[in-house]
Structure formats: structure tokens, C-alpha cells
Amino acid sequence: MVNERDPRLLRVEDMVRRLLRHKADANLSNALEKMHAAEVAQIFQHFLPEERQEAFSLVRNREHRASILTESDSHIVRELLEPVPNEDVVPLIKELDSDDARYILETLPDERSQEIVALLDAPETEAIQDMMAYLPETAGAIMTDSYVALPEELTVNEAISQVRKASEVDYIFYVYVIDSNGCLRGVISLRQLLLADPSKTLSEIMITNVWSESVHADQEHVARVVSRYNILAIPVVDDDNVLVGIITVDDVLDVIREEATEDILKMAGTHSYQDEVTSLSARRLAWIRLPWLFFSWLGGILAAQLIYQYSDQLSKIVALAAFMPVIIGMAGNVGTQSATIVVRGLATGRIDPKSWLRVISKEVTVGTLLGICYGLLLGLLATYQFASVAWLGFVVGLAICVVMMFSALLASVLPLVLHRFRVDPAVATGPFVTTGVDVLGLLIYFNIARLFLFI
Amino acid sequence: MVNERDPRLLRVEDMVRRLLRHKADANLSNALEKMHAAEVAQIFQHFLPEERQEAFSLVRNREHRASILTESDSHIVRELLEPVPNEDVVPLIKELDSDDARYILETLPDERSQEIVALLDAPETEAIQDMMAYLPETAGAIMTDSYVALPEELTVNEAISQVRKASEVDYIFYVYVIDSNGCLRGVISLRQLLLADPSKTLSEIMITNVWSESVHADQEHVARVVSRYNILAIPVVDDDNVLVGIITVDDVLDVIREEATEDILKMAGTHSYQDEVTSLSARRLAWIRLPWLFFSWLGGILAAQLIYQYSDQLSKIVALAAFMPVIIGMAGNVGTQSATIVVRGLATGRIDPKSWLRVISKEVTVGTLLGICYGLLLGLLATYQFASVAWLGFVVGLAICVVMMFSALLASVLPLVLHRFRVDPAVATGPFVTTGVDVLGLLIYFNIARLFLFI
Incomplete structure (x- = not known):
């Protein structure tokens, strides 16, 4: 989806910036008071830390201040509350329903949040302590006490x-x-x-x-x-x-949107909370992405060993080396497609693990059809370009076809197996497919080459 | 997320299957009547077409029949209504709010849906025709006329x-x-x-x-x-x-869930509606996935040409060829990570296109850090294994580091540029990154090799 930012909101953002620059505090205070808390939070996202802190300090209405906090991402909440003394945080917490109060307290450093809870009245302290006792991501943690x-x-x-x-x-x-x-x-x-x-x-x-x-x-x-x-x-x-x-239902909306984003990011082996992209340092982010890439690295190393075994043959027919990237590249991409379909299908419940045979056979059929198509294309091209090497076009074309078929097989079987053993397929499929496809692809390629090129 | 299917629902499913097998029509009819329509629809998903049609024919209550249809995927609706004569579909349509009626009519073949609309009373026909006039995926298409x-x-x-x-x-x-x-x-x-x-x-x-x-x-x-x-x-x-x-809000829930799935599937260049996995033929599915893979194929072909340019050098130092897959593999994966973060960030609004410089520089920093890390690892390994070729470890290590840096740059710049020109980054980023990274990676690798190995 092309997400065009709301033009009205962009105008409001510019207006707020202008008022900030001109130190028109009274006007700015009025303007912020009239906006919806969610809008203020949206605009704050695109401000510099100092800008947000200054603008936030101009919001006078206590309920509005509290609402702006609940609508903001956790790292922004922490930042906005940094210059606010604990005694002034307490009335904000009191304004909120228990689920929102929990959210705010959780964003603060542990020590500070305990100090604030200690400043609340006895029944409120108790209500919040009850709430904090529930594990994250459970019903207890997202429920509200606002009902009749x-x-x-x-x-x-x-x-x-x-x-x-x-x-x-x-x-x-x-x-x-x-x-x-x-x-x-x-x-x-x-x-x-x-x-x-x-x-x-x-x-x-x-x-x-x-x-x-x-x-x-x-x-x-x-x-x-x-x-x-x-x-x-x-x-x-x-x-x-x-x-x-x-x-x-509005709390559930947030859960659904977050989980979808998490799933997308998990499949790519990155940090799974969108928040973290802006809040964490590059070093920390690199550290989170390191393990997933390790499997890709491992696959590459195994591939290198394999290629080295065929040194003699490769130095005789360099054209064989030239087609390695396209073969493992196509295998990797067709595998990613199959894996994505199966992983997402399992997550949304559209794919029933019990009908695994149907799922796998469909993916393999699709992979084979695509393999035949690109095998023909590549075969013709290789034949034309390397007419001197007999059979080369045939070998390359056949190899890409077989490799794509096996890649679709591997990529559709893996998530089902992981799911069976209660490992989250969204996390684990990617690395295994990446490693597996590289090695498998080259093995198949070289063996087909050996068979037909007599090397 | 490991999506464990609801054990209660699994038991109900088994029960329904058993009753079907034993032709216990009266019992089955009662059981289905008592279940929530959404549950019936869930269970039907895992049935064979004949099973669902038979079970659906046993649901007597008209309102319940109508609700089951609105809760089912479009290809299942089409299937369930196949044996039902038009005169019997009309009362079902009348039971429904306008948005649900639209949904059912849209799943049917055009001709049939027109025949059914013609059988409705004048005011209903008009209401539904008004509704059908709104473009798909607009507010008009998902709104309901059920309000005061x-x-x-x-x-x-x-x-x-x-x-x-x-x-x-x-x-x-x-x-x-x-x-x-x-x-x-x-x-x-x-x-x-x-x-x-x-x-x-x-x-x-x-x-x-x-x-x-x-x-x-x-x-x-x-x-x-x-x-x-x-x-x-x-x-x-x-x-x-x-x-x-x-x-x-409950209609919005469906929209959010669907759009997230669509986005995930679009990024992998597959059919973007989860429905289609089960409803379309393998040939049709292969056809949908063909164009996205073409870019990968093109990248591979360009890579092959490039490699062939360096035939002489490669035949002298085959170890160089051995490390090609790991270098373009790592570049591809780090690129996918960056692309996913930026694409998803743009879609959810967490990444502001205006702060593009910050986004790109963070991704490049992360890519470089990861590159240094894996460059060292690979360099040491290559030095140890190919001690005979001086500088080889250094070349391979440096190459992977530089390639990963450029890959992160390319993969974070591309979605921002596409977004700027109003091309959906979720669709177009993947193919461009795939093609670009292969060629760019090898170019950098070979040039570093030429510089240090004097070939």
C-alpha cells in the first residue's frame, strides 16, 4: 500500500512547528488542546526530542496530557516524561484506565515506575500492582477496568x-x-x-x-x-x-496490527518490533540481525567447499561457474515465495496442517512449472551464447528446473515440520531455506553437469 | 506466532465429520444449528467440497444459512451456492445487511448475480445496485445500512x-x-x-x-x-x-488483517490474496509468480555475463569462484532485511519519508557493522583454507563487507524512491533489490580482487 500521509495532518504539523519556532507558547498551547490526542501523538513522532518535550510541556489539560502519552510509542513516552517530576506523573496515571496506566509505567525504567506506584493511593496501587502481575501479551495485560x-x-x-x-x-x-x-x-x-x-x-x-x-x-x-x-x-x-x-475491540485492533508487522519482520530475521527501528542504536540492531544472517553465511561456506571440490572441472569449463548465481538465485526466490505462502497461511489459519499433502504438492507443481519455464529460457540463452560447449544449454536448463522443484519442496515442507514441532515457522523457516537451497542447488547442478558433460 | 488450532473446534470438527459419515442428518442439522456461524465457516474450510455442500444443505434456519455464507471465503460461498436454485438464494440475500449482500453477490458469476438481483423487490434491488456501484475497497463498498x-x-x-x-x-x-x-x-x-x-x-x-x-x-x-x-x-x-x-469496527478488523497478509505476500511477489492459494489452479498460480522471478532471472543472467568476462582470472584462481555464492547470498539477505524494515515502516507510517537521511544512514550503519563482522569471519576462514593464495582472505573479507554496505544502501534507498514516485514499495522493492544486489555484488567483488590479486 502506498501510504500517503494525511495532508491535513501535514498542514497541522507545519503549523505546530512554526508556532514552536516563534515561541508562540499561548497559541501553541491552544492549538494542541483542540487537537485529538492521537493526532498530537502522530505529529510528535516526526519531531525532534527537544521539540516534542517543549510542545508537551505546553499541554495544560491533565486528561489530554495523559491521553497523548497512551497514544505515543513507548520510547517517546519515556522521553516525554523524562523532565516531568514524579509528583506530576502521578495525577496523569490516575487519569488513566488500568491498561493504559500499565502501558505508561512499563515504558519507564523499573526503579522510577516503582517510585511512582508508591506515590499512588492504596486502592490504586493495588489495582495497578494486580495489573502489572499479568504476563505481557496475555488478556490480563491488555484488559481494562473500565466497565459496568x-x-x-x-x-x-x-x-x-x-x-x-x-x-x-x-x-x-x-x-x-x-x-x-x-x-x-x-x-x-x-x-x-x-x-x-x-x-x-x-x-x-x-x-x-x-x-x-x-x-x-x-x-x-x-x-x-x-x-x-x-x-x-x-x-x-x-x-x-x-x-x-x-x-x-479497539485494543484488539492494535494487537492485530502489531502482530502482522511482527510476523513480517520476523520472517526477514530482523528485530520484530517496529518501535525498535527508531529507538535502538545501530550496534544493537546489527546484533539482533546477526544470528539470522549466520545461517546464510553457513550456507555460503558450505557452498564454497562444494564448489572447491569441483575446481578442476570449473577451471576447464568456466561457463559452468558463470551460471551458479542464477541457479541458486532462482532457487532461493522460488523458495522464499513458497515459504511465505505456507508460513502466512499457517498463521492466518487458511492452511490446515492436516492437508499438508495438498499444500506441498501444489507448491511443488507451481515450482516445477516455473522451473520448466525458466529452464527453457536459460537453456536457450546458454546454448546460443556457449555454442562451443556441447550440452551446456541442456545441463543449465535442466538444472534450474530440477533445483526450483526441490526448492519449492524444501520451502513448503519446512514450515509444516516446524509448526508440527511447535517452533514458530515465521522465525525459523527463512534461515533454513536460505542455507538449504544454496547447498542443495549446487549439488544438483554439479551432478547434472557431471552426468552430461562427462567431467 | 505458532497458531495452534482451537482444540474445542477440532473436536467439533471431528464430531461433524462423524455425523456426516454416518448420514445422521437430523443430529447433524441440530448440531450445526447450535454452532456460531463463524465456527461453521471455520470448520467448512477444512472439509472437501462435497462434504461442505452436504452439511450446508442440512442447515435449515435461513438467517443461520445467510450468516454462514458471510463468514466464508469467496470460493467456498460460490461452491456452497452452486447447487442452490436462484429462488432459494433470494431469501438469503434479503436476510443480510447491504454490505454482506454485496459480498455474496460479488462471489457469484456476473450473470447469476444479475439474475438474482432481478428477482428481488424493487427497493432492495435499488439498495443493492447502489451498493454495487461503489468501487471495490472503498468506504462505500464496506459500509452497512444497518444504523439508526x-x-x-x-x-x-x-x-x-x-x-x-x-x-x-x-x-x-x-x-x-x-x-x-x-x-x-x-x-x-x-x-x-x-x-x-x-x-x-x-x-x-x-x-x-x-x-x-x-x-x-x-x-x-x-x-x-x-x-x-x-x-x-x-x-x-x-x-x-x-x-x-x-x-x-469489526469490518475494519477484517480490512486490517487482509491488508497485512496482502502486504506480506506482495513482498514475496506471489498472488496477494490468501484465498487464491486454495481456489486457483497451479498453472494460474505459477503465471502470477512468473514476472517477479523474471527480475531474479535477469539479475542472474547479468551476473553470468559479468562472471564470463573474468573467465581467465577465475580459471587461474578457482577459489575466487568458490566464494561468489556466499558474497551475493549475504548481500541479498542483508538487503532483504533492510528492504523489509523500510517497506513495512512506510506502510505502517512509522517511517517518515521526510526523515529519509536518518533511515538510510541507520540501515547503512547496520549493514556495515554486519559486513565487518562477517567479513572478518570469512576472511579468516579463507586465509586458513587457501593459505597458498596470498591476499585471498583479505580480498574476500573486504569484499563481503563493502558489498553488504552497498546492499543495505540500495535496499533502503529503493523503497523510499518508489514511495516518492507513488509506486507501491511492497511490490517493486523485492525484484529490484534481487537484480541489483547480484550484479552490484559481483562487480565490487571482482574489482577488489583485481586490485589486490593483480589479476
Whole structure:
């Protein structure tokens, strides 16, 4: 997708920059106050650290300051809060729902975040400590405490007046019904509540067949459930079925977008969090990318040994050496294509590991067809250019065809095997395919050459 | 992510298969009726065509049948409806919101879908024809007509009773306020309506600052707005600001997931719709992948010409040929990493094209660091193994380092340039990097060799 940045936002960005340059603090403060927090965060992304810190200090409204932080990437949050004393961070944290508070505290250095938690009031400290106890990327870590739960014996009339009072809850679309132990019993949409007979109790009108998730559930699993079943919010319960939070669809949106990016980056063996590109040093980034490249290096070394075994033959027919890159290059690319299709298919659930035979045979067929096509092309070209070496065109053409077939086979089998052994195919497929294809490709090539060129 | 299929769903799948095998039609019909439509669609994915058709024919409830279709991939919809006569498809279409109806009709062959539209009643035909007129992947194509819009002069009390009557609308969270021309004036959440003074008019209490999108807006743009600003539903207006539909967050979820998959597949130069892997023939799939591989082939051919220029030198020092694969392999992989980071960064908006210098210099620094590291490793190995050829280790080590640096440069500059000229970097970067790196890598390698080995 060609992502054109929103032209309106670009104009706003220029305006903010201009006001900053002219030190028009009062105007800038007003302008920032009127913008959506997500927009401010967007604009801050393209500012220099000093610029952002200065602009942020001009945002007066506490709620707006807090919202800007929750919309910003973690390294920017850390930076924006650096000059802010702990006593001023505390009221910001208090403004936020528990999931957002957790996010902010996690971006800060451990020591500082503990100091801030210590400054909170007892119930808040407890709520946040509960929240921080959940493992990252679980339902517990992304849920919010901003929901309405009412006892089952309440009447519809009483429930409506309770909903009216719950002013601090952001969105109310569902009312959750709990028993005296806090266990989740049912759910009612706000609209059903509105339609119901005012004298009935909640237990009479609620839907009892509620989909809930455990606090320990993986966030990706929750994202899949929410998107598969078109749910707007899913209640989260602890081990005793006590309702402890809800996950709303907008939190799930972030999870889906992040996981997709992670998957793309993982397949290329780079750092998997987009954030890190801007926040980490080049040395650290190189270090993260080192291991993946090692397999490619290893493949190259093995290939070098193999080639050296054929020194005599190669020095006799140098044309053979000339076609090595195209053969392993084509094999590598057709392999990457097959691997990408299978890895992504497994991740999205479109490919069923049980129908592995169908998946592999399709990839191999495609690889072979492509091999025949490029084999013919390359064969003709080699025959024309090296007419002096009999059979060379045939050898090169046949080799590329066979190599592409085997490469498709290897690249489609590998992710399925890795998946079977619960190794993440997105991480491991690339390196193995890279190494395997180089060595396999040359082995096949040289053996075909030996057979037909009698060397 | 290791995507473990839901064990509960696997058990349900086995159960359905067993009932099918035993022709236990009544039981199967009951079981399918009780399942969520999305679950049925999930299970159908792993069935053979005959199995799905048979199971689908046992679903009696019309609404459930319609929902199962909307949850299924397009090629499965086409297949499931094949044996169903047009007269029986019509009531299914009538069950659906306009966006879902559009989806089903689009999966069918043109002629058949026109026959079905002709069988609908006049107002429905019109609504669907309006819908079909919007270009694919625009807001108009994914919006739904399932919302509540009320005139601004209504009182809160009247509005509440209108909401109670709108029973066919799936989710009501917001009430949209329109003027006598149907133009969007404001919005009120259901909860605000509940809290408001019953005698006030809607125009007095509505929020007038409503975010709306044009019917012509790109679906990805809408998805970004919804996810950036955490909106649950966004109203869609035509060129005269008349409210014509809404897009809900769950439709956006599908867009985000699909676009991510498309991007991943596009980068590998394969068919970009996951659907197609299962629905298209191997020949068609090979055809789609052919052009991307052509660039790789071209790069290989150019490399072959280049190598042949150095025939004499290579036949003298065969060890030089041995290290060609590792040098272009490492260059290709480091290039792929850089390209992936930049392409994905541009797509998600994390990389700002305006800060191109910072992006490129970071990638080049990382590439150089990795180059130094692997250059040393390879240099030492080559020196040890080919002690007879003086300078060989040095040449090979230096070459890999320089080549990796240039590869990172090329792979980070290219997507930025493509983006500047509005060519989708996800599609075009791969082929150019592949071709460029092979040729560039060998050129650098041979020239360094010439310089130090005096050949």
C-alpha cells in the first residue's frame, strides 16, 4: 500500500512547528488542546526530542496530557516524561484506565515506575500492582477496568439508574451481570436494557451464554476470537470465574496490527518490533540481525567447499561457474515465495496442517512449472551464447528446473515440520531455506553437469 | 506466532465429520444449528467440497444459512451456492445487511448475480445496485445500512421510543442525527441519550463535531482512522454530505488483517490474496509468480555475463569462484532485511519519508557493522583454507563487507524512491533489490580482487 500521509495532518504539523519556532507558547498551547490526542501523538513522532518535550510541556489539560502519552510509542513516552517530576506523573496515571496506566509505567525504567506506584493511593496501587502481575501479551495485560458490572438481583429500572451514575466509564455498550461472589453470570446490551420491562430483574433478561476469556489467555488468541465472532468487547475472568476486566475491540485492533508487522519482520530475521527501528542504536540492531544472517553465511561456506571440490572441472569449463548465481538465485526466490505462502497461511489459519499433502504438492507443481519455464529460457540463452560447449544449454536448463522443484519442496515442507514441532515457522523457516537451497542447488547442478558433460 | 488450532473446534470438527459419515442428518442439522456461524465457516474450510455442500444443505434456519455464507471465503460461498436454485438464494440475500449482500453477490458469476438481483423487490434491488456501484475497497463498498438516523427536531423521549422500534438493526451504540435533507448533523451515543433531559431536542444535545468519511474513501484509510482514533463506528456520507451508511469496527478488523497478509505476500511477489492459494489452479498460480522471478532471472543472467568476462582470472584462481555464492547470498539477505524494515515502516507510517537521511544512514550503519563482522569471519576462514593464495582472505573479507554496505544502501534507498514516485514499495522493492544486489555484488567483488590479486 502506498501510504500517503494525511495532508491535513501535514498542514497541522507545519503549523505546530512554526508556532514552536516563534515561541508562540499561548497559541501553541491552544492549538494542541483542540487537537485529538492521537493526532498530537502522530505529529510528535516526526519531531525532534527537544521539540516534542517543549510542545508537551505546553499541554495544560491533565486528561489530554495523559491521553497523548497512551497514544505515543513507548520510547517517546519515556522521553516525554523524562523532565516531568514524579509528583506530576502521578495525577496523569490516575487519569488513566488500568491498561493504559500499565502501558505508561512499563515504558519507564523499573526503579522510577516503582517510585511512582508508591506515590499512588492504596486502592490504586493495588489495582495497578494486580495489573502489572499479568504476563505481557496475555488478556490480563491488555484488559481494562473500565466497565459496568451489576448484581443479578437488580431490577432493570435500578440498573438503568446505575448506568446513569457510572460517568467515569468511557464506553458502555454492555452491562455485565455478576453474582454475590463477583462471578460472571450474564450480559445485557444497553439497548436490551432499554427495551426490557423495568420491573424485571437482570437475571431474568440477561443472556447467560457469555463468551469470556481467562486472564492468562494469549492476546493473539483473544484478537482472533474477537475478530472471528465480531464481538465488540469480551469479558475477562480469573481462575475462579470472577469478572476482572474487559477487552474492547479497539485494543484488539492494535494487537492485530502489531502482530502482522511482527510476523513480517520476523520472517526477514530482523528485530520484530517496529518501535525498535527508531529507538535502538545501530550496534544493537546489527546484533539482533546477526544470528539470522549466520545461517546464510553457513550456507555460503558450505557452498564454497562444494564448489572447491569441483575446481578442476570449473577451471576447464568456466561457463559452468558463470551460471551458479542464477541457479541458486532462482532457487532461493522460488523458495522464499513458497515459504511465505505456507508460513502466512499457517498463521492466518487458511492452511490446515492436516492437508499438508495438498499444500506441498501444489507448491511443488507451481515450482516445477516455473522451473520448466525458466529452464527453457536459460537453456536457450546458454546454448546460443556457449555454442562451443556441447550440452551446456541442456545441463543449465535442466538444472534450474530440477533445483526450483526441490526448492519449492524444501520451502513448503519446512514450515509444516516446524509448526508440527511447535517452533514458530515465521522465525525459523527463512534461515533454513536460505542455507538449504544454496547447498542443495549446487549439488544438483554439479551432478547434472557431471552426468552430461562427462567431467 | 505458532497458531495452534482451537482444540474445542477440532473436536467439533471431528464430531461433524462423524455425523456426516454416518448420514445422521437430523443430529447433524441440530448440531450445526447450535454452532456460531463463524465456527461453521471455520470448520467448512477444512472439509472437501462435497462434504461442505452436504452439511450446508442440512442447515435449515435461513438467517443461520445467510450468516454462514458471510463468514466464508469467496470460493467456498460460490461452491456452497452452486447447487442452490436462484429462488432459494433470494431469501438469503434479503436476510443480510447491504454490505454482506454485496459480498455474496460479488462471489457469484456476473450473470447469476444479475439474475438474482432481478428477482428481488424493487427497493432492495435499488439498495443493492447502489451498493454495487461503489468501487471495490472503498468506504462505500464496506459500509452497512444497518444504523439508526433520526431527525434533529425529535425530542429525547421520541428518540428513545424510535430506538426501541428499530429492531432489525444489529448493534445500536450511536444514534446519528440528520436534517430534512438527510445530511449528517451530529451524533449521540445511546448512553448520552439515556442521560439526557427527555424534553430536549436531539439538536440541543448532539455532538456536532462528527468525524465522517466519504463513500469514495479508500478502505485502508478508513481502517487507519478507526484504529488511530479508537472509534467504534464511523458514518459515511456521499458528496452532498447525506448520510448513506456506517462502517463498524469489526469490518475494519477484517480490512486490517487482509491488508497485512496482502502486504506480506506482495513482498514475496506471489498472488496477494490468501484465498487464491486454495481456489486457483497451479498453472494460474505459477503465471502470477512468473514476472517477479523474471527480475531474479535477469539479475542472474547479468551476473553470468559479468562472471564470463573474468573467465581467465577465475580459471587461474578457482577459489575466487568458490566464494561468489556466499558474497551475493549475504548481500541479498542483508538487503532483504533492510528492504523489509523500510517497506513495512512506510506502510505502517512509522517511517517518515521526510526523515529519509536518518533511515538510510541507520540501515547503512547496520549493514556495515554486519559486513565487518562477517567479513572478518570469512576472511579468516579463507586465509586458513587457501593459505597458498596470498591476499585471498583479505580480498574476500573486504569484499563481503563493502558489498553488504552497498546492499543495505540500495535496499533502503529503493523503497523510499518508489514511495516518492507513488509506486507501491511492497511490490517493486523485492525484484529490484534481487537484480541489483547480484550484479552490484559481483562487480565490487571482482574489482577488489583485481586490485589486490593483480589479476
